[in-house]
Each structure stands twice: as C-alpha cells, then as structure tokens.
C-alpha cells in the first residue's frame with residue numbers, strides 16, 4: 472500500500488488554496504467538564520476472529536488527529552505489536568487482554584489503511600490478524616490572527632521548524648504507562664481548537680498543534696495525568712513550556728505559562744499543578760495552549776481525554 476512520507480516530524484507546508492474557498496470563524500467557547508468519567512468498557516465496533524485470538528477495534532473510521540484503541544484477546548497471549556502507517560505500535564497488557572493505541576497525524580492522507588496485529592503466543596509463535604479502516608478528513612477550522620508588531624519576528628518559519636524539531640525528539644520515547652485517568656488541564660472555556668489552519672497577519676500559515684483555553688494570568692494549570700517532566704523551560708514560540716511524559720508514547724504540553732512549578736525529570740501525580748497561565752512566547756493574550764501527543768504526533772487532546780482507556784480503571 473502506498474504510504475506518504477513520515478509525517479511525525481514534518482512541519483506542514485501548506486498552500487493557500489483553502490483561503491480561496493473561504494474561512495470559518497473560530498468556534499464559540501465550549502465548556503467541558505474538567506475530569507472524565509470513563510464508565511464501563513465500551514463494546515468494540517469491529518471484531519476479527521482468527522482462533523485462538525480475536526482482534527477488536529474500538530473505532531470504525533478515524534479522523535485526522537484522532538486516536539484509536541485496539542484490543543486482542545485469546546488463550547496464551549504473550550505480546551501484541553501493531554503495524555500501521557508503516558510504523559510499529561507497542562501493545563500493553565491489561566488483565567488478560569493486550570491493548571494498543573494508534574494516533575493519526577493531522578495531515579495523514581484521508582483514505583483506507585491496513586492495520587496488522589502481530590500476536591505472539593506463549594510458545595513464541597507469531598500470529599497475524601489484519602483489519603482495514605479509513606482515515607477521514609478532520610473537522611478543522613480556518614482562522615485569521617493578528618500578531619502585534621513587537622512579536623511579529625516570531626512568525627519566522629525557521630523558528631517554527633526549529634521548535635518542531637526539538638519537540639519531535641522530546642515526544643519520541645515510549646516509556647511504561649504512568650497514567651490511570653486523563654483530565655483537562657483547566658476548567659475554563661476552550662477557544663481555538665486542535666488542528667486549526669491559522670493565518671497570522673494575512674500571510675503566515677500555521678497549524679494549531681493543540682487546544683487553547685481562555686484564562687487569566689496566574690490561573691493554576693493541572694497535569695493531564697501522572698508522569699514525568701520531559702521538559703520545563705523556555706521555547707521561542709511556546710514561551711515557558713512544560714512537557715510531561717505519561718508513558719506509552721503519550722505526552723502533554725502546556726505553553727505560554729507565566730510560571731512553571733516543575734523541573735525536568737520530576738515525577739508528577741495526576742492533577743498536580745504544574746504551572747500558571749501566562750502570555751509568554753508567540754501569544755497575543757493570556758491563555759493556555761495545551762498540546763497532547765501520542766507516539767510522535769500531535770493529537771486532539773479533548774477527544775483523547777474523552778476516550779475510554781483500559782488503564783482508566785473504568
């Protein structure tokens with residue numbers, strides 16, 4: 472199957488044709504609960520049985536920027552590795568089942584893909600189960616933004632590429648899962664959504680790697696989940712930035728902070744206050760920019776927090 476080049480570390484080179492079609496005003500503020508209630512495990516939407524194992528998909532199609540959950544059940548199941556988008560996704564044992572999460576880059580081509588589950592049994596023999604699924608076009612808006620003169624130098628594409636390359640390295644390691652439950656970092660209205668096509672000062676085109684929350688300077692920011700601090704310091708565009716490794720390839724980042732309360736390497740407990748809302752870096756007003764990533768890709772954090780996950784104890 473034809474695959475596009477590795478998207479994980481690419482900075483979008485995006486042509487202005489969408490602007491000809493027209494632009495959509497930013498979504499009105501949305502209020503969401505600060506913590507999720509995972510509830511009972513959902514029923515899988517698809518099941519491919521190949522005795523002694525069964526592959527279950529908790530999704531049908533996946534939108535660009537979305538996250539999908541896969542489960543394998545069966546007697547003598549030792550390990551699971553998924554192969555999707557020409558990449559391997561490690562599975563994790565939870566009880567008798569093995570699960571894996573897969574993430575769709577926001578620029579992944581919208582079409583059909585094949586998912587291959589490599590399943591190792593207790594004798595060390597590998598079994599393969601395949602399933603096809605579709606990536607659909609994400610529901611991304613377009614917006615116009617104005618960067619004031621004194622911060623306009625921050626629109627330099629080279630700065631964006633440098634920061635993206637640094638973050639790409641930081642969000643690459645896949646460590647042991649450290650999270651039990653995910654939560655939104657702030658109980659405040661969401662403003663700009665994930666994946667937004669944003670044009671600054673009528674010429675500079677960018678993609679929005681996370682979600683923005685409206686909040687005043689000094690508002691405490693909670694960690695999305697437990698984990699370990701992968702970065703805490705200054706980034707040219709994100710300003711004061713805290714990045715947390717939650718394990719299993721999952722990361723969350725908190726940008727434009729006025730203060731960071733944590734240091735690199737520090738263990739974080741669920742919901743811990745890791746910093747304060749600010750207006751540092753490439754920001755035009757006080758707000759929290761919140762990134763979520765899975766295996767090297769920025770994903771829709773609000774959708775991720777709303778997912779049922781096997782580690783959430785539900």
Ligand SMILES: [Zn+2]
Pocket residue numbers: 663679681682683759760761
């Ligand atoms: Zn933002």
